[in-house]
Amino acid sequence: xxxxxxxxxxxxxxxxxxxxxxxxxxxxxxxxxxxxxxxxxxxxxxxxxxxxxxxxxxxxxxxxxxxxxxxxxxxxxxxxxxxxxxxxxxxxxxxxxxxxxxxxxxxxxxxxxxxxxxxxxxxxxxxx
Amino acid sequence: xxxxxxxxxxxxxxxxxxxxxxxxxxxxxxxxxxxxxxxxxxxxxxxxxxxxxxxxxxxxxxxxxxxxxxxxxxxxxxxxxxxxxxxxxxxxxxxxxxxxxxxxxxxxxxxxxxxxxxxxxxxxxxxxxxxxxxxxxxxxxxxxxxxxxxxxxxxxxxxxxxxxxxxxxxxxxxxxxxxxxxxxxxxxxxxxxxxxxxxxxxxxxxxxxxxxxxxxxxxxxxxxxxxxxxxxxxxxxxxxxxxxxxxxxxxxxxxxxxxxxxxxxxxxxxxxxxxxxxxxxxxxxxxxxxxx
Numbered sequence: 340x341x342x343x344x345x346x347x348x349x350x351x352x353x354x355x356x357x358x359x360x361x362x363x364x365x366x367x368x369x370x371x372x373x374x375x376x377x378x379x380x381x382x383x384x385x386x387x388x389x390x391x392x393x394x395x396x397x398x399x400x401x402x403x404x405x406x407x408x409x410x411x412x413x414x415x416x417x418x419x420x421x422x423x424x425x426x427x428x429x430x431x432x433x434x435x436x437x438x439x440x441x442x443x444x445x446x447x448x449x450x451x452x453x454x455x456x457x458x459x460x461x462x463x464x465x466x467x
Numbered sequence: 468x469x470x471x472x473x474x475x476x477x478x479x480x481x482x483x484x485x486x487x488x489x490x491x492x493x494x495x496x497x498x499x500x501x502x503x504x505x506x507x508x509x510x511x512x513x514x515x516x517x518x519x520x521x522x523x524x525x526x527x528x529x530x531x532x533x534x535x536x537x538x539x540x541x542x543x544x545x546x547x548x549x550x551x552x553x554x555x556x557x558x559x560x561x562x563x564x565x566x567x568x569x570x571x572x573x574x575x576x577x578x579x580x581x582x583x584x585x586x587x588x589x590x591x592x593x594x595x596x597x598x599x600x601x602x603x604x605x606x607x608x609x610x611x612x613x614x615x616x617x618x619x620x621x622x623x624x625x626x627x628x629x630x631x632x633x634x635x636x637x638x639x640x641x642x643x644x645x646x647x648x649x650x651x652x653x654x655x656x657x658x659x660x661x662x663x664x665x666x667x668x669x670x671x672x673x674x675x676x677x678x679x680x681x682x683x684x685x686x687x688x689x690x691x692x693x694x695x696x697x698x699x700x701x702x703x704x705x706x707x708x709x710x711x712x713x714x715x716x717x718x719x720x721x722x723x724x725x726x727x728x729x730x731x732x733x734x735x736x737x738x739x740x741x742x743x744x745x746x747x748x749x750x751x752x753x754x755x756x757x758x759x
Contacts, residue, residue, distance in 0.1 A: 379682035380706065396737040398685075398701060403708025407701070409733045417737075419730040423708075434730050 353377040353399060353406070354447075362420070362433050362443035364389070371445060373408075382408060388418065406431075420445075554612030561608060568604075575603060575620040582624045586632065595628065602627040681744050685736075692739040697732040704729060 355376045361368040373386030373395060382397035388410050397408040397420075404424035411417045420443055422431030428446035559567035579599045580592070588595055603623060610619055689698045696718075703709045704725075711722040718725070 376678065378678045381678065381682040381685060383678055383681075396740065397733070398705045400706040400708055403706060405705045405708045407705050407729070407733060409737055411737065417730075417734055419733055421726070421729070434726055436730075438727075 357448035358445045359448050360445035363441040550612045550615045553616040557610045574616055578617050578620045579624045586628050599624045599627045688739045692735050693732055701732055
């Protein structure tokens with residue numbers, strides 16, 4: 340007989356939408372504005388970084404709360420943002436092809452965006 | 468005859484001898500095995516070493532189970548219902564909440580009307596609306612939140628209408644939307660003619676499908692273009708959330724080297740995804756980006 344178990348687990352789930360923040364470049368704060376879409380471990384989106392439009396490709400771990408965002412400009416220059424959740428936002432470090440690195444922080448623009456704790460649906464278990 | 472029986476006796480005796488020999492061999496083998504086991508038992512350092520590794524084995528098993536879960540999450544095999552709020556609404560409706568039923572009707576009405584008009588059945592709008600909603604209430608317990616209520620309702624109403632057309636041998640007849648006189652449907656008709664267009668809906672779904680396809684194909688693309696170590700690194704660092712220090716300790720690489728490898732691996736992966744799916748996978752969100 341198939342029955343639903345009452346067991347459920349909390350998990351982190353990022354929600355789609357606008358994100359704003361900054362990254363530290365050579366001692367100055369450079370603004371970041373991104374629109375991200377999270378699907379099945381994959382992040383896609385677009386944004387503006389240092390006055391250049393970037394497309395975003397990345398991965399995220401729903402359970403780990405880690406996120407990797409690769410920002411690529413039209414001329415192919417890439418920056419890798421390596422972040423982890425901090426509240427509803429993401430903080431971490433960035434690295435570009437020249438080896439330059441620094442800190443970054445992003446927070447959701449809309450209230451309903453960001454990393455939220457959600458209840459995972461109870462899993463089906465088989466009894467008998 | 469006697470010769471034959473002699474021969475038979477001899478062969479019997481031979482078989483007995485063989486059996487005895489093989490039995491003795493087996494016994495020798497078992498005795499050797501016992502000695503091995505006794506030696507092992509009597510060797511506490513070996514047992515101690517085995518026991519000492521058990522913690523690592525257990526941790527490894529836990530890690531593999533976690534990775535398996537994480538991988539499943541990556542390829543959408545254990546994803547939670549995507550449309551939880553819709554599912555909650557449907558469940559409330561099933562628990563007898565009239566407000567929930569009203570809400571569902573309100574949401575699905577434009578969808579159903581749209582299908583009715585799309586099939587050219589606007590001349591029988593009222594009857595068909597009733598028919599389709601009877602079907603919706605009948606099938607509501609089967610809604611599992613895998614699609615939105617609107618998508619689910621659209622599919623259900625399309626099927627119900629096709630069945631009705633087949634059963635009644637009904638023919639499509641063009642009825643322009645402007646002739647819709649029902650005041651009750653004014654809002655729905657407005658939505659039909661307004662922002663929620665068929666094309667927009669199709670495009671959104673296509674884009675959504677494409678991203679999901681990308682996510683599903685990610686593991687196989689990664690296996691094609693990345694070294695196994697690099698894909699492992701991405702999974703362990705991002706999906707499992709292991710720190711560079713931890714990974715560096717296990718692999719003997721410095722944290723800086725691992726960070727660089729991650730960057731290179733991501734770039735390769737993106738290039739392969741762009742090659743397969745095109746560079747404009749982020750187009751749909753461009754419009755929503757506010758100007759800085």
